[in-house]
Amino acid sequence: MYNEKVLEVFANPKHVGVIENPDGDGTVGNATCGDIMRITLKIENDIIVDAKFQTFGCTAAIATSSTATDMIIGKTVDQALEVTNAKVVEELQGLPPQKMHCSVLAEEAIQEAIKDYKAKKNNQQSVSKETRFV
Ligand code: FES
Numbered sequence: 426m427y428n429e430k431v432l433e434v435f436a437n438p439k440h441v442g443v444i445e446n447p448d449g450d451g452t453v454g455n456a457t458c459g460d461i462m463r464i465t466l467k468i469e470n471d472i473i474v475d476a477k478f479q480t481f482g483c484t485a486a487i488a489t490s491s492t493a494t495d496m497i498i499g500k501t502v503d504q505a506l507e508v509t510n511a512k513v514v515e516e517l518q519g520l521p522p523q524k525m526h527c528s529v530l531a532e533e534a535i536q537e538a539i540k541d542y543k544a545k546k547n548n549q550q551s552v553s554k555e556t557r558f559v
Contacts (some may be wrong), residue, residue, distance in 0.1 A: 430518045431488045438491035442477040448545065449502075452539025453530055460486050460527070464494065464534040468542055473505055477535070485520050485527035488514050491529035502539050508532070516551050534551075 428437070436440035447465035454461045459499040460482030467475035480487050493513045497505040514520050520528060 426486055426521050426524075427488075431520065433482065434491050434517065435484045436449040436473055439486055440475075440477045440491060440494040441479070443479055444477050447538075449538035449542030451534045451539070451541055455482075455526065455530060456517050457526075460484070460530065462486060462490055462530045462534045464490070464531075464538045464547040466497075466538045466542060466550055468502065471501050471503075473500055473502065476538075480530075482530070483524070483527055485524040486530055488517055489520075489528040489531040491553060492516050493535060495518070497535060500538075504541060506539060508535060 444465040444467050448507040449466035449470040450463070452461065460480070462478060462480045462482060464478050465474060466473055476498050478490040479496050480490045480547060489510070493508060495514065496508050500508070510525075510532040512529055514525065514528050525539070
């Protein structure tokens with residue numbers, strides 16, 4: 426069912442784990458199959474310097490998690506938001522049609538992690554502004 430590239434990434438996934446004290450942390454799930462994906466990010470000056478994932482899911486979910494984290498390292502957060510599930514699937518040279526929905530988890534987990542990063546950053550900025558005026 427899966428091509429060789431997908432099976433190879435599934436057998437040797439990169440960036441597995443959780444970053445301690447991440448700058449961005451996103452967890453998403455697929456209500457239909459029950460699979461869950463968490464992506465944690467280390468970000469410096471809006472550039473993703475490290476990304477790790479934990480996925481409870483199928484072969485496609487794990488292969489897309491590994492590929493998606495690999496694709497966003499070194500990118501700015503805004504560039505990472507452009508890493509869609511279609512681009513991840515392209516990088517994997519395709520997924521079976523019935524497995525396309527699994528790749529959406531990776532895109533959503535990245536978006537959630539970046540949303541978390543931006544929220545934390547905004548909070549820090551408002552705290553530092555408050556501090557300045559006290
Ligand atoms: Fe649930 Fe693949 S079957 S993510």
